[in-house]
Amino acid sequence: MSTIKFGTDGWRGVIADDFTFANVRKVACAIARYVVRAEKPGAGVLMGYDTRYGSERFARAAAEVVSMAGMPVWVADKACPSPALSLLVRQREAAGGIMITASHNPYKWSGVNGVPPLPPQTDHIQSLDILSPYLEAIEKIVDWDRIRDANFRFVVDPMHGAARGLLREVMTRHGVACDEIRGTRDPLFGGVNPEPIEPHVEALRRAVLAGKYDAGLCADGDGDRIGAMDRDGTFITPHQIFSILLWHLAGTRGISGDVAKTFSSTKMLDKIAEKYGRKIFETPIGFKYICELMLERDILLGGEESGGIGTKLYLPERDATVMALLLVEVMAWHKKTLGQLVAQLHEEFGEHYYGRVDLELRAGQKERAIEHFSGAKVKRVLDWEVARRENLDGIKLYLEGTGWVMLRASGTEPMLRVYSETRKAKDTQKVLEHACAVVRGL
Numbered sequence: 001m002s003t004i005k006f007g008t009d010g011w012r013g014v015i016a017d018d019f020t021f022a023n024v025r026k027v028a029c030a031i032a033r034y035v036v037r038a039e040k041p042g043a044g045v046l047m048g049y050d051t052r053y054g055s056e057r058f059a060r061a062a063a064e065v066v067s068m069a070g071m072p073v074w075v076a077d078k079a080c081p082s083p084a085l086s087l088l089v090r091q092r093e094a095a096g097g098i099m100i101t102a103s104h105n106p107y108k109w110s111g112v113n114g115v116p117p118l119p120p121q122t123d124h125i126q127s128l129d130i131l132s133p134y135l136e137a138i139e140k141i142v143d144w145d146r147i148r149d150a151n152f153r154f155v156v157d158p159m160h161g162a163a164r165g166l167l168r169e170v171m172t173r174h175g176v177a178c179d180e181i182r183g184t185r186d187p188l189f190g191g192v193n194p195e196p197i198e199p200h201v202e203a204l205r206r207a208v209l210a211g212k213y214d215a216g217l218c219a220d221g222d223g224d225r226i227g228a229m230d231r232d233g234t235f236i237t238p239h240q241i242f243s244i245l246l247w248h249l250a251g252t253r254g255i256s257g258d259v260a261k262t263f264s265s266t267k268m269l270d271k272i273a274e275k276y277g278r279k280i281f282e283t284p285i286g287f288k289y290i291c292e293l294m295l296e297r298d299i300l301l302g303g304e305e306s307g308g309i310g311t312k313l314y315l316p317e318r319d320a321t322v323m324a325l326l327l328v329e330v331m332a333w334h335k336k337t338l339g340q341l342v343a344q345l346h347e348e349f350g351e352h353y354y355g356r357v358d359l360e361l362r363a364g365q366k367e368r369a370i371e372h373f374s375g376a377k378v379k380r381v382l383d384w385e386v387a388r389r390e391n392l393d394g395i396k397l398y399l400e401g402t403g404w405v406m407l408r409a410s411g412t413e414p415m416l417r418v419y420s421e422t423r424k425a426k427d428t429q430k431v432l433e434h435a436c437a438v439v440r441g442l
Contacts, residue, residue, distance in 0.1 A: 012102050012111035015053055019110045021061050027112045028062035028098065032069035035095045043093060044072035048085035048130060049100035050162040050222045052110050053187040055079065059100045062112070071095070076130045079162045079185070081223025082113065083319035084134035090315065091133060101162070101222040104195035104306070107188045135170050138322050141313050142329040144174045150332035152214040153177040156324070157204040159194040160186035163223030166321050171328070181207045194220050196227025196307055196320070198235050205233045215331065215338050219320035225307035226320040228327060230339035238307035239266035239354050239421075240342050241327065245309065246301050247345060248330040250276040257300025257312055260293040262286070263393045264305045264356075264406055264419050271349040284393035285408060291316045305356070305419070352403075353425040355432050359416045359439060366409045366416045369439040370395050373407055381405055382434050405431050407439070 004011055004023055011027055013019030035041050047063045049055035056079075063073045074094075076085070082099050089097040102109035154171065156178060158164040164183040171178035182190055182203060192200040196218040208216040208229050216229035228236040242261070246269060249255050258279040261269050265282075273280040278300070283289035287310070290302040294316035303309030308318035311326070330341065346352070361369075372378065374395045379386055384399035394408025394417075403422035410417055416439065420431040 010111050010113035012105060012109055014108050015110050024058050024062055024112065025065045028065035031098060031114060032066045035071065036069055040095045041071045043095040044074065046085060046089055046094050046097040047073055047075040048080045048097065049076060051079045051160060051185045051187060052102065055100045058110065062098055080130040081162045083224050083317050084130045086315055086317045087134050087137055088130050103222050104193060104220040104225060106193050138325065139170050141322060142325045147328055147332040148175050150335060152331055155179045155181060155207050155211055155213045155216050157181050157216060157218035158183055159218060159220065160184060160189045161194050161219060161221040161223060163219040163321055167217060167324055196220050196225055201227055201229065201235060204229050209233050217324040223320050224318040226309065226323040227307055228338055231337050232339060234339055236338045236342065237354055238305055242303045242309055243268045243272060243345055244330055244341050245326055246272050249300055250278055252333060255300055257298045260290045260299045260302035262304040266352050266354055266421055268349050268352045287318055351423050352421055353428045354421040355428045357418045357432050357436055359418060359436060361416055365442060368442045369416055370407055372442055373397060382430060402427055405435050
């Protein structure tokens with residue numbers, strides 16, 4: 001049996017390689033032992049799964065193990081987003097939840113994530129309708145009158161994942177024009193990674209342009225990470241989404257609370273937070289650190305550069321569907337497209353252009369790269385002096401007068417991530433290309 005190692009987002013493995021029924025049962029047994037010792041086993045455990053190969057069977061195997069520990073277990077009757085499971089754990093005051101998913105990873109991966117335990121009652125496994133109470137809860141968050149009056153048209157792309165049908169259903173229910181693409185179950189995810197970033201969102205871009213929609217909205221494989229497309233086909237980055245939402249919730253709606261962001265997130269958030277008198281907390285990469293802060297403090301909005309964003313208006317949990325609804329509200333409230341909103345933020349807070357490259361490297365290269373850029377010998381990156389360094393998670397170099405570049409080993413995949421943000425799109429691209437060339441040469 002291969003080693004099971006938990007990363008920033010639970011345990012993940014390659015299906016039929018290390019992600020096997022034997023290993024899933026082993027993880028489920030460990031979770032059951034923890035619940036018995038530390039939680040309220042009589043409150044039971046909820047079980048969800050995504051649309052990947054065998055997800056429902058893996059969920060059933062895990063449920064059987066947990067049930068043998070004497071706990072009641074409820075299993076979703078169909079694939080569901082991770083945030084929907086989280087909500088029901090809270091509503092049912094269950095001991096916890098288990099989600100079978102590999103989130104945005106390629107199709108050959110699967111995984112086991114634990115849902116934050118917040119406190120069903122039989123001695124056997126039952127099926128569970130997760131989606132209906134989820135939709136009833138999230139539709140109360142936004143101003144539907146404003147959204148209807150704006151007469152915007154939307155197309156959504158769940159990328160064949162667990163969020164399929166949800167946005168279309170809730171918006172159609174409230175009289176908002178909304179269509180959907182890639183809404184069927186496909187364990188191969190149409191041949192792309194179910195991650196709502198470029199280049200995987202090309203199908204959404206084509207749909208937006210062909211249908212002349214006002215915006216496109218998308219979610220990753222388990223429905224907790226958001227992506228968006230402007231009506232002209234411009235991709236709206238997770239950093240821009242996070243910034244738009246903070247500007248609206250803190251500024252327009254005047255809702256109290258501070259901000260939590262991960263180490264690789266845009267510095268525009270710092271400027272928006274400063275304008276509205278909000279503290280900003282920076283954490284290592286991984287939403288679990290954001291969640292901890294949201295449980296401990298009054299955090300209005302917390303998120304990460306990968307598109308996982310949560311708000312105190314709902315749960316201390318990322319949720320693509322909730323964030324998409326809030327984006328729709330911002331557009332309706334200000335009667336602006338997403339591109340116009342980004343332009344307004346750039347005018348007020350300065351231009352910020354972000355990029356990321358994922359490098360698959362030889363053994364030892366990741367460590368050598370981080371060591372190299374951490375060293376005092378690297379005094380410049382292209383035309384910019386290194387003003388200072390931070391090593392909260394990986395290594396970040398601040399470049400005098402323009403922005404920053406950062407290197408970090410992925411916590412869920414065998415690769416090195418290289419990030420940069422500068423004041424000009426062409427400079428961000430130059431910095432990324434330079435850093436990647438240096439890394440490959442080590």
